[in-house]
Amino acid sequence: MAFQILLNFIIAITWMLLQDDYSFITFFIGYLLGIIILFALRRFFPRRFYLYNIAAVIKLIFIFLKELILANIAVLKIVLSPKLKMEPGIFAFETELEKDWEITILSNLITLTPGTFVIDISDDNKTLYIHSVDIANVEQARKDIKSSFEKAIKEVSR
Amino acid sequence: MIETISKFVIGYLILQGAFFSLISAIGVLRLPDVYTRTHAASKSATLGVLSILLGVFLYFWVLEDHMNGRVLLGILFIFLTSPVAGHLISRAAYHTKVKLWENSKIDELKEKKKAKDKVHS
Numbered sequence: 001m002a003f004q005i006l007l008n009f010i011i012a013i014t015w016m017l018l019q020d021d022y023s024f025i026t027f028f029i030g031y032l033l034g035i036i037i038l039f040a041l042r043r044f045f046p047r048r049f050y051l052y053n054i055a056a057v058i059k060l061i062f063i064f065l066k067e068l069i070l071a072n073i074a075v076l077k078i079v080l081s082p083k084l085k086m087e088p089g090i091f092a093f094e095t096e097l098e099k100d101w102e103i104t105i106l107s108n109l110i111t112l113t114p115g116t117f118v119i120d121i122s123d124d125n126k127t128l129y130i131h132s133v134d135i136a137n138v139e140q141a142r143k144d145i146k147s148s149f150e151k152a153i154k155e156v157s158r
Numbered sequence: 159m160i161e162t163i164s165k166f167v168i169g170y171l172i173l174q175g176a177f178f179s180l181i182s183a184i185g186v187l188r189l190p191d192v193y194t195r196t197h198a199a200s201k202s203a204t205l206g207v208l209s210i211l212l213g214v215f216l217y218f219w220v221l222e223d224h225m226n227g228r229v230l231l232g233i234l235f236i237f238l239t240s241p242v243a244g245h246l247i248s249r250a251a252y253h254t255k256v257k258l259w260e261n262s263k264i265d266e267l268k269e270k271k272k273a274k275d276k277v278h279s
Contacts, residue, residue: 108242
């Protein structure tokens with residue numbers, strides 16, 4: 001993906017040199033032309049066309065913001081309820097992600113999810129130990145959400 | 159017109175941020191153990207500070223016509239670092255054998271930690 005972006009920059013700079021006009025507008029037009037060229041030549045690259053990855057990153061940012069707001073509403077309910085009825089606990093969660101940065105992003109997402117919190121990661125990077133505020137009804141739903149997080153992160157690194 | 163609307167939005171953002179900071183302070187006082195307190199501290203404080211900073215950024219951008227990139231960078235840095243800080247504090251608490259609240263149901267990290275301690279001792 002980084003290689004394709006670099007190539008796109010080089011195409012834009014070549015376009016600037018061809019026009020002999022070194023303004024931002026010309027660079028932008030060259031960049032758009034580069035996108036078209038790279039899209040036309042996409043089958044020669046080992047990985048997919050890079051705009052898909054960028055769209056996946058933007059989707060991930062929106063998931064992040066949505067989960068942050070939901071998490072805060074959940075904390076609000078717990079803190080302001082008159083009785084502390086929650087049942088906290090620690091459960092293990094198996095992850096399929098392998099690279100370090102993917103696991104970092106996954107655990108950041110889990111930390112900002114309503115009611116869950118990463119406490120420890122096993123040495124072989126396969127299991128996350130998650131502290132949950134309300135383990136009775138939440139665990140299954142959390143696992144569902146986490147599989148959607150995992151899917152979104154895999155989409156970025158594909 | 160646009161100035162009035164943006165004043166309302168900015169006021170709302172800053173009040174919301176102050177409210178969530180208050181909630182996280184109450185949460186730290188009320189909740190029973192380290193781990194549940196970390197929930198309150200890391201989540202509500204993150205959103206609280208983020209909304210206050212966003213309000214400040216919009217205030218200077220719309221009303222004073224001065225775009226401050228440092229505030230945006232501050233938002234980004236807090237967003238990235240505060241969950242990690244919460245994670246590290248609770249992890250350090252667990253590994254120095256701070257107990258969970260007595261109403262806690264399951265603890266799947268316990269067996270793993272026991273096995274590990276046996277190897278080390």
